[in-house]
Amino acid sequence: MQTCLLLDLYELTMAQSYLIYKRNAFATFDLFVRGLPENRTYLVACGLEDALNYIKGLRFSREDLEYLKRQKIFSADFLNYLMRFRFKGDIWAIPEGTIFFANEPIIRVTASIIEAQIIESFLLNTINLQTMIASKASRVVQAAKARGVYDFSLRRTHGASAGIKVPRASFLAGFSGTSCVLAGKLYKIPITGTMAHSYVMSFKHELDSFLAYSNTFPARTILLVDTYDTKKGIENAIRIGLYLKAIKYRLRGIRLDSGDIAVLSKLARRQLDRAGLDYVKIFASGNLDEFRIKELLAKGAQVDNFGVGTNMGTSVDAPSLDVIYKISEVSNENGDFLPTMKLSKGKVNYPGRKQVFRIQDKRGRFTKDILGLEKEKIKGKPLLIKVVEEGRVIYRLPSLEKIRISVKNNLSKFPEAMREIYSRYEYPVIISPQLKKLRRTLASQLEKRQ
Amino acid sequence: MQTCLLLDLYELTMAQSYLIYKRNAFATFDLFVRGLPENRTYLVACGLEDALNYIKGLRFSREDLEYLKRQKIFSADFLNYLMRFRFKGDIWAIPEGTIFFANEPIIRVTASIIEAQIIESFLLNTINLQTMIASKASRVVQAAKARGVYDFSLRRTHGASAGIKVPRASFLAGFSGTSCVLAGKLYKIPITGTMAHSYVMSFKHELDSFLAYSNTFPARTILLVDTYDTKKGIENAIRIGLYLKAIKYRLRGIRLDSGDIAVLSKLARRQLDRAGLDYVKIFASGNLDEFRIKELLAKGAQVDNFGVGTNMGTSVDAPSLDVIYKISEVSNENGDFLPTMKLSKGKVNYPGRKQVFRIQDKRGRFTKDILGLEKEKIKGKPLLIKVVEEGRVIYRLPSLEKIRISVKNNLSKFPEAMREIYSRYEYPVIISPQLKKLRRTLASQLEKRQ
Numbered sequence: 001m002q003t004c005l006l007l008d009l010y011e012l013t014m015a016q017s018y019l020i021y022k023r024n025a026f027a028t029f030d031l032f033v034r035g036l037p038e039n040r041t042y043l044v045a046c047g048l049e050d051a052l053n054y055i056k057g058l059r060f061s062r063e064d065l066e067y068l069k070r071q072k073i074f075s076a077d078f079l080n081y082l083m084r085f086r087f088k089g090d091i092w093a094i095p096e097g098t099i100f101f102a103n104e105p106i107i108r109v110t111a112s113i114i115e116a117q118i119i120e121s122f123l124l125n126t127i128n129l130q131t132m133i134a135s136k137a138s139r140v141v142q143a144a145k146a147r148g149v150y151d152f153s154l155r156r157t158h159g160a161s162a163g164i165k166v167p168r169a170s171f172l173a174g175f176s177g178t179s180c181v182l183a184g185k186l187y188k189i190p191i192t193g194t195m196a197h198s199y200v201m202s203f204k205h206e207l208d209s210f211l212a213y214s215n216t217f218p219a220r221t222i223l224l225v226d227t228y229d230t231k232k233g234i235e236n237a238i239r240i241g242l243y244l245k246a247i248k249y250r251l252r253g254i255r256l257d258s259g260d261i262a263v264l265s266k267l268a269r270r271q272l273d274r275a276g277l278d279y280v281k282i283f284a285s286g287n288l289d290e291f292r293i294k295e296l297l298a299k300g301a302q303v304d305n306f307g308v309g310t311n312m313g314t315s316v317d318a319p320s321l322d323v324i325y326k327i328s329e330v331s332n333e334n335g336d337f338l339p340t341m342k343l344s345k346g347k348v349n350y351p352g353r354k355q356v357f358r359i360q361d362k363r364g365r366f367t368k369d370i371l372g373l374e375k376e377k378i379k380g381k382p383l384l385i386k387v388v389e390e391g392r393v394i395y396r397l398p399s400l401e402k403i404r405i406s407v408k409n410n411l412s413k414f415p416e417a418m419r420e421i422y423s424r425y426e427y428p429v430i431i432s433p434q435l436k437k438l439r440r441t442l443a444s445q446l447e448k449r450q
Numbered sequence: 451m452q453t454c455l456l457l458d459l460y461e462l463t464m465a466q467s468y469l470i471y472k473r474n475a476f477a478t479f480d481l482f483v484r485g486l487p488e489n490r491t492y493l494v495a496c497g498l499e500d501a502l503n504y505i506k507g508l509r510f511s512r513e514d515l516e517y518l519k520r521q522k523i524f525s526a527d528f529l530n531y532l533m534r535f536r537f538k539g540d541i542w543a544i545p546e547g548t549i550f551f552a553n554e555p556i557i558r559v560t561a562s563i564i565e566a567q568i569i570e571s572f573l574l575n576t577i578n579l580q581t582m583i584a585s586k587a588s589r590v591v592q593a594a595k596a597r598g599v600y601d602f603s604l605r606r607t608h609g610a611s612a613g614i615k616v617p618r619a620s621f622l623a624g625f626s627g628t629s630c631v632l633a634g635k636l637y638k639i640p641i642t643g644t645m646a647h648s649y650v651m652s653f654k655h656e657l658d659s660f661l662a663y664s665n666t667f668p669a670r671t672i673l674l675v676d677t678y679d680t681k682k683g684i685e686n687a688i689r690i691g692l693y694l695k696a697i698k699y700r701l702r703g704i705r706l707d708s709g710d711i712a713v714l715s716k717l718a719r720r721q722l723d724r725a726g727l728d729y730v731k732i733f734a735s736g737n738l739d740e741f742r743i744k745e746l747l748a749k750g751a752q753v754d755n756f757g758v759g760t761n762m763g764t765s766v767d768a769p770s771l772d773v774i775y776k777i778s779e780v781s782n783e784n785g786d787f788l789p790t791m792k793l794s795k796g797k798v799n800y801p802g803r804k805q806v807f808r809i810q811d812k813r814g815r816f817t818k819d820i821l822g823l824e825k826e827k828i829k830g831k832p833l834l835i836k837v838v839e840e841g842r843v844i845y846r847l848p849s850l851e852k853i854r855i856s857v858k859n860n861l862s863k864f865p866e867a868m869r870e871i872y873s874r875y876e877y878p879v880i881i882s883p884q885l886k887k888l889r890r891t892l893a894s895q896l897e898k899r900q
Binding site: 002003005006007008009010011012013014016017018020021022025027029064067068071073113117120121124125126128129152154155156157158159160161162163164165179180181182184185191192193194195196197198199201202203204205206212213215216217220227228229232310314315316319320321323325326327330340341342343446447449450 | 452453455456457458459460461462463464466467468470471472475477479514517518521523563567570571574575576578579602604605606607608609610611612613614615629630631632634635641642643644645646647648649651652653654655656662663665666667670677678679682760764765766769770771773775776777780790791792793896897899900
């Protein structure tokens with residue numbers, strides 16, 4: 001989809017006004033999450049690749065400009081400006097896969113105020129979706145311990161874009177694959193699947209359907225056993241397993257999609273093992289999420305792989321993040337950047353050009369983050385790195401597989417309490433004394449000034 | 451986005467198996483919602499236009515086929531089949547904007563079982579999103595009574611597709627416009643907007659920013675008054691209002707985005723009126739939804755227009771519908787269609803080729819629906835109409851504006867209790883005696899057979 005008009009109208013009206021009143025002004029904007037949703041102790045940064053691709057390709061077509069002209073809102077001068085529009089600013093970002101917390105800028109844009117404003121809507125939209133999903137998916141991965149988790153959410157994700165971004169974000173967070181073929185093609189994610197109830201139902205007998213499928217795919221059959229009676233379904237699957245064994249194939253698995261998964265999976269495991277089919281994996285699906293998976297495993301469910309759909313793919317318990325894009329400094333007539341902030345009730349933010357410093361102990365474990373000013377000398381790893389310089393993407397995007405591994409490594413350095421499913425742990429994010437002071441001074445200045 | 455691979459892998463593996471074992475089988479599938487989510491007493495059908503466009507354009511490209519080939523799952527025979535793939539079946543659907551309820555098919559597909567299966571994932575994805583949003587948005591419209599409601603959700607919708615489908619679905623449901631420019635362009639929806647806090651903050655004084663904006667857009671200025679101190683913001687807006695009045699323009703409005711909207715809006719209304727600016731509208735935004743709007747109006751909030759974002763654009767209290775696609779009949783060797791159904795616990799469905807009949811009383815009010823078999827003679831308006839015949843779209847899509855009006859008319863014929871925000875009303879959907887009987891007979895047949 002062509003995305004340059006995927007923005008809120010006010011980005012353009014403000015831009016037209018800036019062109020008159022702030023033609024040479026520069027500003028810095030922070031994109032950050034104001035507070036973590038319930039049930040989240042950390043977030044996984046995701047969406048930067050799309051954000052950078054968007055920045056690179058940002059052009060207003062003739063057709064777009066004609067549409068805008070027809071609105072009778074915009075001046076010829078401004079439409080001319082848009083015709084030549086290119087993003088020429090600097091962007092700093094924390095790499096995809098990085099764990100982060102509330103109030104930490106994950107993208108920091110310094111550019112002409114017009115350019116910085118125009119990219120707002122798209123950045124928020126794409127970072128919100130992908131970070132929200134990666135963060136939810138990461139919890140599912142934690143809950144499943146070392147078991148495989150597969151994304152089955154395509155039918156309930158919010159439209160076609162989410163249909164491909166959710167598999168990417170969940171794979172990044174540690175999922176093993178997706179059912180979505182297009183995501184597999186676009187992002188080189190392993191694709192996977194079993195069979196639908198309709199397949200079973202289109203044959204007269206369940207066993208006929210199992211036989212047909214395993215004859216079609218003798219090396220990759222996973223049989224769905226709950227269409228009519230799960231216990232009989234398991235028995236039928238065992239017959240097929242033995243048949244495949246006789247012709248030198250291995251039944252790959254069975255899938256349970258309803259009923260008491262803990263009880264049924266134990267029964268299935270016992271019966272499969274007894275029949276000499278201990279290599280046949282058990283897949284579970286049906287309204288799964290980190291809470292259900294934790295519960296199932298606590299009950300001793302014998303599940304090897306989980307198919308996770310709707311609850312992950314919509315981040316059902318928090319279907320958005322409080323992700324915002326706030327101006328933190330603006331240049332004056334002399335070109336000097338002056339810090340700024342909002343004073344609205346309950347919505348204050350941190351002024352100035354900031355950096356996030358991650359502090360490690362001697363054993364390499366993360367102990368706290370410090371949100372400070374960029375120029376501060378703080379011992380700790382700065383999380384924000386420069387990814388766009390004067391409009392040019394200078395950051396070499398890592399492969400998805402590489403990011404995926406880094407998430408795992410990264411997470412292991414945080415306290416275990418943070419990774420638990422039911423956790424009230426709060427990772428310490430300290431505001432540096434200099435930033436605190438700036439905020440205090442500026443707040444009283446602003447109060448006086450207005 | 452090219453969408454033919456936007457499907458679950460199992461649609462293709464099943465298709466390959468069908469090609470061997472069910473080459474000539476036809477089937478009927480129903481797309482329906484299994485149960486209404488909490489806080490929903492009705493749903494608004496939305497998404498058919500996209501579904502039909504998808505059906506029309508469904509082709510597997512050479513590149514797609516090469517990707518599939520590389521997976522080493524598919525036979526040459528099947529890939530050949532896909533190369534020539536066209537949807538050639540029949541589709542019945544209830545028109546967009548129709549109010550419907552749980553268990554009522556909104557799309558009914560009768561086609562070669564392969565074709566019917568391949569379109570499953572996309573249909574579910576697009577109908578789920580759009581119907582979910584239209585249904586949520588309709589509640590917001592009800593809550594706002596006759597006031598204007600505008601979609602401001604772009605930054606939190608799930609990706610680019612949702613970014614444009616949410617404005618369409620909410621406009622269809624009665625919203626007055628959207629902030630999303632691309633949706634405005636694609637669907638001819640009025641676009642609207644105010645200004646951001648960053649705009650105000652980029653000037654030294656709030657009043658400077660108000661002045662600059664109103665000089666840029668003297669005929670369409672809506673001032674955001676809560677960046678520093680809302681009361682002072684209202685005073686500054688009044689100054690601008692008087693300034694504009696002096697130069698023969700009308701300040702269009704002010705926007706409240708934080709704080710106690712009920713109190714602040716009353717204050718603003720009083721002060722605006724006192725200053726002779728009674729025509730200046732008050733906009734409210736910030737975490738609004740049907741519940742908040744109802745509460746605000748109950749408190750006497752003086753709000754003319756609501757900007758509604760995240761909660762509507764993600765359908766936050768129900769970010770998915772339990773929308774499913776179930777086989778209801780399949781042809782045998784002789785080409786006769788035989789009804790079928792699933793017996794999984796808690797997940798049974800209704801077999802056979804069905805129709806939804808909507809019953810009206812003498813005054814034109816809807817009193818109940820009857821879910822029956824298509825061939826049944828039931829007095830009532832059949833909701834499913836034929837939209838695709840042998841692969842050709844024969845349905846002339848109504849304009850969005852026309853659908854929007856029909857939703858309003860349609861809704862007014864349902865009991866008022868159904869349209870209340872906190873409602874436990876259940877519209878009666880009766881299963882016809884013939885359908886009940888078929889289901890009973892078939893269930894016992896299937897139990898015996900397996």
